[in-house]
Amino acid sequence: MGGAAGVGEAVDQICLLPWGTRGGDVQRLYRAARRLQKAPLTFLGASRLAEVVRAGDVVLLLTGAGDASELPGGETDGPLGVAVLARALHLGLGARPVVISEERNLDPLRAVLEVTGAECSLLPFPCGQEGAGYRLLEELQPTTLISVEKLGPNSKGVIHDMRGRDVSASHASVRGLFDGARDRGILTVAVGDRGNEVGFGLLVGPHVGPQLRSARCRCPCRGSIGCDIRADVLVVSSISNWGAYGVVTCLQALTGRRLLHTPEDEAAMLGAAIVAGARDGVTHALTSTVDGANLKVQQAVVTLLGAVQ
Template sequence: MPDIIGDTVDRLITVEMRNRAMNHGIIRQIYDEARREGGGRPITARAAQALADRVKPGDTVLIVTGAGYAPEAPNGESDGPPGAAALARALFWGLRAVPVFVTEPCHAPPVVASSQAAGIMVRDYPLAKSRRMGAALMTSPTEQHAVAEWAAGIFETCRPAAIIAIERLGPNVDGILHYSTGVRPEGCVDLSPLFDEARKHDVLSIGIGDNGNEIGFGRIHGFMQDFHPYCRRCQYDGGKGVPTIVATDIFLPASISNWGAYGICAMLAFLCKQQNLVQTPELERKIVTACLDAGGWEMRYCTSRFIVDGTEGESSMAIVQLLRDMVRVNIAPPDRGLSHGDIDR
């Protein structure tokens, strides 16, 4: 049964809606390759089951996000923080975990705002850990040379059971972070050493992305180097392409990274038999609006319009409604109603 609903969830979150001038007509092929490489099962089902198996009450789960930089989007974008908040909410209520957001300082305001709009308060880590009073936040150094030691310290302090990246840029073969169309942002920090620590400590890692440049895509790097529109080129001389080399244990591509997170939430809701682990459409509006108001702008025109990755916010509201209904009908007792006869015949 998990694979039946998982297949439907995966189909929904990979419905592509993109302007022709952007990288388009690619998500289904990327998803098919990621699913094949991962063994063939629906990816949201695999990710949710892995979390349910590995994360026990009171365990810490790191959620790493943040994309978009000055001057275009100095506090990041509206894809990433809402998905991170949704995951934190599902992990907190469904698995009784302690979510810890990990991001750069510039991305912290939209992350905190999104989480608090979702009803998950962001507290000091000792309070969140000892009394499970919401999520916590840890921000990175602003200098790359300090990141590896900082990442090791997080794993020493938190001893996480899992780490999830959502819409978090990862380095390419030259160690450079890129936007999806080969633009190289300035003033950014590579947080992939966190995933080096995850491998070192045998911690479950999950990556969610939508365009090749996000942590997780390293699992299908060879495919992306031959398939992605900016597979081996960038918008500057000498660039070797945007696909990241950073892999995770499970990788989920989605049309919009937030939608990938919502898909995992739906599968956790199914496993936990709790429909409300997927936010309502009204709560989705509140979360995305809080993100936008805190500076996590829509990335196409860098404004606070109710848009995520070029799609109207109402589309994301519709996605979560469909996911909630998928969960509802699949956890309900078998029932044909009054017009279809005896269920045993």
């Protein structure tokens, strides 16, 4: 495999660098997603975006994960990935990015978007309103919907955090958004790292059980934590931000334009996110870490992606 698709193979491997105790789960989820989608996942996401997104198109980007009591400003995984993608879609394809998330996550998102200088709008995604997703599609008329680290419901309609607890009340309902996107022929690309995020519907059923050993829920639904919402493209990475950066790296190869951020930008974005109240999604600490991995690790991944050619 050569050219841009060869870049995808290298990028996927960097985004899958083993991190923490869940390394095995991520590798299994990746292999299952790769088998079904038959191409490097980051490259597949980038090439579909390059095919579909035209100058002036609205692209809706979505993030939001974590129980409101423990993560009142959301987590550091998600906002950085969304911001880097929003900036790249604007600079590389001329898109008009609109970022949506639960109200409580908007301050950190705004802070991170300001650091990147991404030209984009930021809107609340209301909790407890089944029709909110449909309304956003009607109002904004996007051609593309991208989710990065967005928790979604299992087949019983319950949204779980990574510990298997029911966190449905803290999260907006994404079902209408994705049903509506399918009805309207809107391209959907999803990035996740655990299996409880939007997009893993691709692997639910015969696949998700064996692939996701930590899939058991600890709430009365007795279901899996695996989200059953599908996306047209599912990108699996060790940390969701990395998968988003990987898609941007492939988009860079496809457009010939410099779109990825720098390790210095990573430090500035993470710092801004923490000051605005985002916390580490694993440790719940207000530290410069993402899913337990420190800033040096985040910057190392950005450095490696920046070296792929």
